[in-house]
Amino acid sequence: MSDNLPTLRESLEAHGLLAKKSFGQHFLLDLNVTRKIVRYAGPFEGRAVIEVGPGPGGLTRALLEADAGPVVLVEKDPRFIPLLSELDDGSGRLKIVEGDALKVKEADLVEGPAHLVSNLPYNVGTALLIKWLTGPWTPCALTLMFQKEVAERVVAGPGDEAYGRLAVISQAVCTARIVMHLPAAAFTPPPKVASAVVHLVPHAERPDAGTLKRLERVTAAAFGQRRKMLRSSLKQLGGATLCDEAGIEPDARAEVIDLAGFLRLADALEAREAKA
Template sequence: MTDNLPSLRETLDAHGLLAKKSFGQHFLLDLNVTRKIVRFAGPFEGRAVIEVGPGPGGLTRALMESDAGKVVLVEKDPRFIPLLSELDDGSGRLTIVEADALNVREADLTEGPTHLVSNLPYNVGTPLLIKWLTGPWTPCALTLMFQKEVAERVVARPGEEAYGRLAVISQAVAEAKLVMHLPAAAFTPPPKVASAVVHLVPKTDRPDRDLLKSLERVTAAAFGQRRKMLRSSLKQLGGADLCEAAGISPEDRAEVIDLAGFLRLARVAAGLPSETVPRDTGPVLARRKRT
């Protein structure tokens, strides 16, 4: 049991370990907080859990206390492997993989439905999320901590300042909800920004691979020049003709187009068959005054 282990701070001191800025490391040492995150993520009912970037193991301890089955840790920093090995309770539940999570094949780590629960390193949080949401391997749920700004971008709605490509891609494939805020002071060392936890559950009717690839292209173009009208920002993909075919006003900007609108644009851009496309009779959100 984790109650018999020394505190996380004592463990770090005993191993002479400090956070590495180059790895985007900020340690969460409060077990009350890590247990709360695990409660948001569960129940696991014996399913496997993958944790990326466990560091000193604060979240790992809470996972080992939970009803998770196999717990797989993916840690890039070799300094933490001996420390994490001390959390092995002899049950065979804990597996430690020394690797860069961006290059790992998650399907090789577990079998059956698997949860992802992680306090993600700040410098790779977004690329890891895109990998898990758009790649060939799909977890049954993801409970992930990001910088607050990134978390808000994942759950943002049309018309909000944080709304952009990350929101559209995330919400196309998953139901996303922000479940917890954490101040910078909760971490050691404290980062310059606050953090937040997002819980995502992949949709059963998520776009197929071709539509998803097209959605990535369309959103990259639209939000790459987000202050321009779509007829200009999407010019390389068809511009006004593309918008008209998708039932979208070419004079709109990306920030007011909802998920359904972007999916129509992506389907037309990819030449995929679609149902009858409704004409755009005006967005749900009030369009901003043209300047």
């Protein structure tokens, strides 16, 4: 990547670009911060990286400086395509895809193992994470920035206030930890909330697609009425009987059930439905 590039702020001004609230855009313009995020995400050892919502390209610049192979950008906002194109040094290493990350097929964008590294748009961050956790394509690792509240929901454990569906599904598929916190002042324009970066590494063995779908159903019911006992919140799926079959106390509430317990509930649901 050229050392003669204008600063991110200069690039935004030159193209007359402002963040769009409708796209949940908040720009991270400090290259020292983006380089630190990329260090947490690596090493890449020449593997491809997909970045969603690159905006002005702060993370992109750091990725191009690192040991990543092809860097594939998925940008929904067409205003940023010319600006991002200025980062292309002609080597073929940078690929820019204009599209909606919720709809693209990642396996069509890269060959072989790949990483995901993104400062996710706030309004679709959770939906994108669920897509990557439960979909057919599995990255080597995911290093993703969320609102702090969402990040805490990803890594929470039983009994934590933030513990819920997102924690169970994330941890069924990956190990997850928060590696970095960022204040609102780090962004332009500053959001109303702080942010955090989560690093997720998929388990060598993960639940199959059917188990994940049942896990989503069980957790949706259990946490949808989290103050109720499981005998009540899971009533439509089997209630107390389902709990007994999974070795779970029917009078317990969702917030105290660990990942293993929810997986047993998903397996018990499969067995019940197989008999039906």
